[in-house]
Amino acid sequence: MSFDYDLFVIGGGSGGVRAARIAAAEHGAKVALAEEYRMGGTCVIRGCVPKKLMVFASSMPKAVEEARAYGWQAELGAFDWTGFRTKLDAELDRLEAIYRRGQSGAGVTVFDQRATVASPHEVRLADGQVVSAKHILIATGGTPFVPDFDGREHVMTSNEIFKMEALPKRILIVGGGYIACEFACILEGLGTGVTLWNRSPLLRGFDAECRDLIVEKMAARGIAIHTGLVVQHIRKSEAGLVVTAGDGRSETFDAVLYATGRVPNTAGLGLAEAGVTLAPNGAVTVDDWSQTNVPSIYAVGDVTDRIALTPVAIREGHAFADTVFGATPRQADHELVASAVFTRPEFGTCGLSEEAAREIEPVEIYVSAFRPMRSAFAGGDEKVLMKLVVSKATRRVLGCHIVAPEAGEMIQLAAIAMKMGATKEQFDATCAVHPTMAEELVTMRKPVRHA
Numbered sequence: 286m287s288f289d290y291d292l293f294v295i296g297g298g299s300g301g302v303r304a305a306r307i308a309a310a311e312h313g314a315k316v317a318l319a320e321e322y323r324m325g326g327t328c329v330i331r332g333c334v335p336k337k338l339m340v341f342a343s344s345m346p347k348a349v350e351e352a353r354a355y356g357w358q359a360e361l362g363a364f365d366w367t368g369f370r371t372k373l374d375a376e377l378d379r380l381e382a383i384y385r386r387g388q389s390g391a392g393v394t395v396f397d398q399r400a401t402v403a404s405p406h407e408v409r410l411a412d413g414q415v416v417s418a419k420h421i422l423i424a425t426g427g428t429p430f431v432p433d434f435d436g437r438e439h440v441m442t443s444n445e446i447f448k449m450e451a452l453p454k455r456i457l458i459v460g461g462g463y464i465a466c467e468f469a470c471i472l473e474g475l476g477t478g479v480t481l482w483n484r485s486p487l488l489r490g491f492d493a494e495c496r497d498l499i500v501e502k503m504a505a506r507g508i509a510i511h512t513g514l515v516v517q518h519i520r521k522s523e524a525g526l527v528v529t530a531g532d533g534r535s536e537t538f539d540a541v542l543y544a545t546g547r548v549p550n551t552a553g554l555g556l557a558e559a560g561v562t563l564a565p566n567g568a569v570t571v572d573d574w575s576q577t578n579v580p581s582i583y584a585v586g587d588v589t590d591r592i593a594l595t596p597v598a599i600r601e602g603h604a605f606a607d608t609v610f611g612a613t614p615r616q617a618d619h620e621l622v623a624s625a626v627f628t629r630p631e632f633g634t635c636g637l638s639e640e641a642a643r644e645i646e647p648v649e650i651y652v653s654a655f656r657p658m659r660s661a662f663a664g665g666d667e668k669v670l671m672k673l674v675v676s677k678a679t680r681r682v683l684g685c686h687i688v689a690p691e692a693g694e695m696i697q698l699a700a701i702a703m704k705m706g707a708t709k710e711q712f713d714a715t716c717a718v719h720p721t722m723a724e725e726l727v728t729m730r731k732p733v734r735h736a
């Protein structure tokens with residue numbers, strides 16, 4: 286049977302563009318890709334990249350304050366949101382063009398429109414065309430989830446935050462995960478008054494000691510944090526958005542950001558009709574090869590609800606292309622995936638939390654908490670926390686957690702050692718780099734506790 290394409294990819298985000306490029310450029314497949322919004326997907330257009338640039342913008346007042354403490358006659362002016370946003374838009378246009386060139390350079394045919402699955406070997410495009418493909422890859426990512434309540438139409442999500450006309454003076458952020466905590470810190474740094482409501486403790490699932498420190502520092506900077514609260518309704522008034530919580534309290538804000546998780550983007554995609562098994566939350570069910578129960582249909586990235594991070598989606602897409610179109614079948618590895626939460630203080634984490642590890646086996650806990658030299662000199666009250674969770678039986682470092690400036694950069698390197706199976710003794714045998722914050726990772730001699 287002949288097909289129009291060897292591969293049709295639905296979704297031009299982190300996982301989709303990687304799979305399409307590798308299948309076409311490295312393995313010679315005839316590939317098409319459909320993207321309904323902007324090439325590059327969530328990470329490039331409305332996720333990691335613009336978010337990190339906003340993190341940088343929000344860290345400037347602190348930098349100026351420190352500069353003064355180090356003897357510079359530096360003054361901080363007002364923040365020009367419109368100027369920043371214009372520059373941000375131009376940068377995203379530049380990056381999108383690079384992604385687009387990457388696809389055309391690899392010989393991938395791009396359709397700038399929505400696509401749905403018409404059958405196990407057919408894709409229907411929004412303009413009515415139906416094209417056939419030997420394999421179909423679902424890489425449609427996720428979309429913000431906002432629960433149902435009266436006044437839901439007044440809130441924004443991370444999709445809208447980069448497009449705001451003006452910075453709100455007072456914002457309520459609902460949620461307590463990555464996005465809620467990152468944007469609470471970003472907006473506070475840019476001068477917005479931030480209130481954060483969540484129904485449960487913040488950053489649930491992360492190492493509790495680290496989480497507690499981050500939350501303490503966020504609160505100390507003036508973010509009003511309330512847990513155990515749910516929104517009952519939101520009404521628009523002359524004074525702003527009046528938000529009423531389940532406990533009866535009412536507060537008025539200029540904007541409300543919902544960051545209550547993301548759901549897989551499979552609504553109306555035609556997957557169930559094509560016989561593909563979906564999880565109750567809509568995620569595409571796949572095996573370790575990213576293959577669905579319909580042999581010609583695969584899925585990678587957030588839509589599979591495995592680990593919702595860009596580097597993971599990229600790896601899944603690459604492994605899929607090598608497996609199906611190359612001579613090197615391989616599975617994406619989901620073990621010991623490091624990540625960073627770009628709060629202030631920043632959090633880098635890899636492996637098991639103390640709480641998760643002690644459920645599995647006896648562990649030793651090593652902790653070093655100190656004031657970092659740079660901010661201590663400037664009179665700041667920042668605190669660094671480095672933590673290792675070590676198996677008593679194998680001596681392997683099962684968890685490494687860092688709360689510090691640039692913790693994301695540090696955890697990337699520690700993750701290499703952990704992935705190689707490094708033991709605590711091998712960390713200790715590594716000579717320190719002095720004076721750095723990271724040197725504490727190789728100089729913690731005595732466990733603070735056994736768990």
Ligand SMILES: Cc1cc2nc3c(=O)[nH]c(=O)nc-3n(C[C@H](O)[C@H](O)[C@H](O)COP(=O)(O)OP(=O)(O)OC[C@H]3O[C@@H](n4cnc5c(N)ncnc54)[C@H](O)[C@@H]3O)c2cc1C
Nearest residue numbers: 296298299300321326327332400425426586587593594595
């Ligand atoms: C605010 C925010 C910040 C984040 N920060 C980080 C971070 O710092 N680090 C990190 O690792 N991860 C971060 N993430 C997560 C990261 O963005 C995702 O894990 C990653 O983008 C997933 O890639 P993907 O290919 O699965 O999907 P996506 O990148 O979401 O791409 C899916 C694409 O499919 C398109 N699409 C959907 N349906 C169709 C259809 N029917 N037809 C055509 N096109 C369609 C969409 O428009 C989208 O472009 C962040 C996410 C958000 C929301």
Ligand SMILES: NC(=O)c1ccc[n+]([C@@H]2O[C@H](COP(=O)([O-])OP(=O)(O)OC[C@H]3O[C@@H](n4cnc5c(N)ncnc54)[C@H](O)[C@@H]3O)[C@@H](O)[C@H]2O)c1
Nearest residue numbers: 432460461462463464465484544545546547593625626627
């Ligand atoms: N730095 C990074 O790597 C980064 C940054 C942003 C996002 N991401 C990825 O994107 C994913 C989504 O981020 P997120 O912050 O939206 O989700 P999340 O799953 O991290 O957090 C969701 C939060 O919303 C709360 N919540 C859920 N349902 C609710 C409801 N009905 N009412 C009130 N609160 C509710 C939860 O208690 C939780 O605190 C993350 O899990 C992560 O994988 C990564």
